[in-house]
Structure formats: C-alpha cells, structure tokens
Amino acid sequence: MDLLFYISTFVAVAATVLAITRYHPVHALLYLVVSFLAVALIFLSLGTPFIAVMEVIVYAGAIIVLFIFVVMMLNLGKDTAQQEKHWLRPKVWVGPTLLILVLLFEMIVLIAGTPNPTMNISMVDPHQVSLSLFGKYIIALELVGFLLMAGIVGAAHIGKQKKKSLHRFLKDAQT
Amino acid sequence: MLISVEVMLNAAGLAFIAAGAKWQQPDGQVMFLFILAMAAAEVSIGLALVLQIYHQHKTLDVDRLTALKDEPLSGAE
Numbered sequence: 001m002d003l004l005f006y007i008s009t010f011v012a013v014a015a016t017v018l019a020i021t022r023y024h025p026v027h028a029l030l031y032l033v034v035s036f037l038a039v040a041l042i043f044l045s046l047g048t049p050f051i052a053v054m055e056v057i058v059y060a061g062a063i064i065v066l067f068i069f070v071v072m073m074l075n076l077g078k079d080t081a082q083q084e085k086h087w088l089r090p091k092v093w094v095g096p097t098l099l100i101l102v103l104l105f106e107m108i109v110l111i112a113g114t115p116n117p118t119m120n121i122s123m124v125d126p127h128q129v130s131l132s133l134f135g136k137y138i139i140a141l142e143l144v145g146f147l148l149m150a151g152i153v154g155a156a157h158i159g160k161q162k163k164k165s166l167h168r169f170l171k172d173a174q175t
Numbered sequence: 176m177l178i179s180v181e182v183m184l185n186a187a188g189l190a191f192i193a194a195g196a197k198w199q200q201p202d203g204q205v206m207f208l209f210i211l212a213m214a215a216a217e218v219s220i221g222l223a224l225v226l227q228i229y230h231q232h233k234t235l236d237v238d239r240l241t242a243l244k245d246e247p248l249s250g251a252e
Contacts, residue, residue: 020178039189043189043192046196048192048204050204054207054208058211058215059181063214066218066219067178067222073226074225074229124199124201126204129208132202137205140205140209144208144212144213148212150216152219154220158220
C-alpha cells in the first residue's frame, strides 16, 4: 500500500502546483478539486478514514461549490456563455481528468483488492477522536461554534446588496 | 488568493494528521476538524467580500482598490 500513498502524494503535489499556476480561476478550481481528492486519499492511507470523508464532503464539496458559485456569479456580462465555453475547452479539462483517473484507479484497487489501505499504521479511530473532542477540547469546540456563527452572520451582512456605498453618517455630513 | 489560502490550510491540516498518525494521538484529527471549520468560515467571509468589492468597484483587480473610504477619488478609477 505504500505505492498507493506515493502515487496519491505525487498527484496531490502535481495538482496543487498546476492549480496555483493557472491564470483563470475556473482552471485553478478544476485542479484544486483533484488536489483535495488526492489529499483525501493520503488521509485514507494515513489511517484516518473519517478525516478523508470530511475532506471530500467539506473541502471538495462545500468550499469548491462556493468558489464555483461566486466565480459563475461574478461573470454576468453579455458574453459570459461564450467566455465559459472558451474556458472549458477540451484542452483545459484533459489535465484534471487524467489526474482524477489515476485517483479512480487507486480507489478501484482499494475497493477490489486488499482490505487494509493503511501503511501498517495502527489507526486512531473516530471514537477516540470524539472523546477527545468533547472532553479535553470542549472549550475549543465551543469557540469553533462561535466562529462559525460569526462567519454566517458576517457573510450575510457583508453580502447584502447595498445600493449606497456611503456610510450614513458621511452621507448626512455631505447633505 | 483565496484558493492559495485554501491550499495552505489544507497543508496545515495534512501536517496535523500526519503528526497525529505518527504519535498515535487523536489531537491531530481534532485540530484538523478545527481547521476545517475555520476554513469554511473564512471562505464564506472572503467570498462575500469579493462579491461586495465587485459590486461596488466593478473590478477585482486589487491594485485598483486604493481607497479605504468610499469617495470618488480621481486616481481610483
């Protein structure tokens, strides 16, 4: 199983380097999805399957969808469709597809072959993690809850469509 | 910029997970969960800021965002 770990590390490094060197954000996001999935496979081979699932769901699911949503929302011009067609030429998505095929091959090997994907590491199971999370780190967990709440409220407040860009005190001072 | 921030947070999480697997402690995974929540909050705030900047200035070029105060400066546009 060491070979699968090294293959996924190579895919992760290559996808990340390609992601941060792309010029268009959509191309970078395509490679970023591949990078996150490769890192999820690395987590799987490090003996943390729960973290691998969280990586796929939150990073490759939620965060990438947020990015793509904003990128698609910002380009509401008249030539948007033509520009997107130009962005998603076959030359663009062939690279991420090749990398993701490598990951798919790894996953097929893992499913069909040996049942132990870890590299002979005695894994820390999620039971221990949850006991530590709700025992020793309960204050930090509460603080993370505060942070998420502040994030939601802040995003809702900042993202509000304000017609006037001037603060009301400044506007009163001007008029 | 935000994509690079995500990559860096992911790298920090990977380091935590690897250290937790090395020393057989659950603390690494706990820290990864915290990083995950922090990244989710950060990216929502950052993308809301990006949307707001685009709506107010009609550009995403950070070199042209030279004014802190919302006044029609001569050199800003």
